[in-house]
Structures are given as structure tokens and as C-alpha cells.
Amino acid sequence: MLTISGLKNFYFLPHFHDMRCGYARIMEIIRISYHRNPYKGDVFFFMSKNERTVRMLMYERHAFHVHSCTFAKGYHFMKIKIEDEKSVYQVDWKDLVAILESPVVKEIRIKECNS
Numbered sequence: 011m012l013t014i015s016g017l018k019n020f021y022f023l024p025h026f027h028d029m030r031c032g033y034a035r036i037m038e039i040i041r042i043s044y045h046r047n048p049y050k051g052d053v054f055f056f057m058s059k060n061e062r063t064v065r066m067l068m069y070e071r072h073a074f075h076v077h078s079c080t081f082a083k084g085y086h087f088m089k090i091k092i093e094d095e096k097s098v099y100q101v102d103w104k105d106l107v108a109i110l111e112s113p114v115v116k117e118i119r120i121k122e123c124n125s
Contacts, residue, residue, distance in 0.1 A: 020101040023056040033074040044098050061086040085113040
């Protein structure tokens with residue numbers, strides 16, 4: 011079970027969008043491409059291109075934890091605005107909670123009222 015709290019370091023990987031990867035491949039990408047040590051207990055998260063799925067990965071107590079969350083059609087996660095081009099961004103706990111718990115409606119469909 012993925013148990014996260016504000017005591018962890020959270021890192022967003024803005025240029026990684028592949029939701030097909032398993033934990034071993036994700037850990038390898040974090041280590042080689044992003045030059046981070048995924049075995050320190052930090053939480054790494056990334057978002058699909060359509061912003062409907064977020065995956066988080068953490069290594070803790072000799073186990074790999076991968077958590078995935080996908081919104082239903084018509085909703086997506088809050089867009090993360092990037093100010094400068096970095097490969098990894100550290101994110102505060104409160105900001106991660108806002109991203110995960112605040113779905114954004116892509117569109118609202120209304121029907122014509124028949125009077």
C-alpha cells in the first residue's frame with residue numbers, strides 16, 4: 011500500500027508520460043534520465059499527456075509501491091504550469107494534494123430546454 015504524507019519529498023517528472031511502464035522501468039528512468047536516487051524514499055509522480063492519469067512511485071521498506079489514479083471521461087487533473095524548463099520539479103505536499111484531489115471539468119454539456 012502506498013502511504014504518503016507531508017514528510018516525504020515529492021518530485022514531478024514533467025517530460026515522462028508513459029503509463030505502460032512497470033516499476034523496474036520507471037526506477038531505471040528516474041535513475042538514468044533524471045539523475046535521482048529512487049531508493050531514498052522520495053515519491054516521484056508523472057501525468058499522462060491527456061492529464062487524466064497520474065502515477066506515483068516510491069520505494070519504502072524494501073518494496074516498490076506504484077499507485078495510479080485515473081479520472082472518468084470529462085475530468086482531468088489540474089494542469090501544472092511550468093515556469094522554466096527543468097527535468098524534475100520538487101512539489102510541496104499541499105500542492106500534490108491539490109493536484110490529486112481537485113478534478114477539473116474539461117467540458118460541460120447542456121441540453122436545450124423544451125418549453
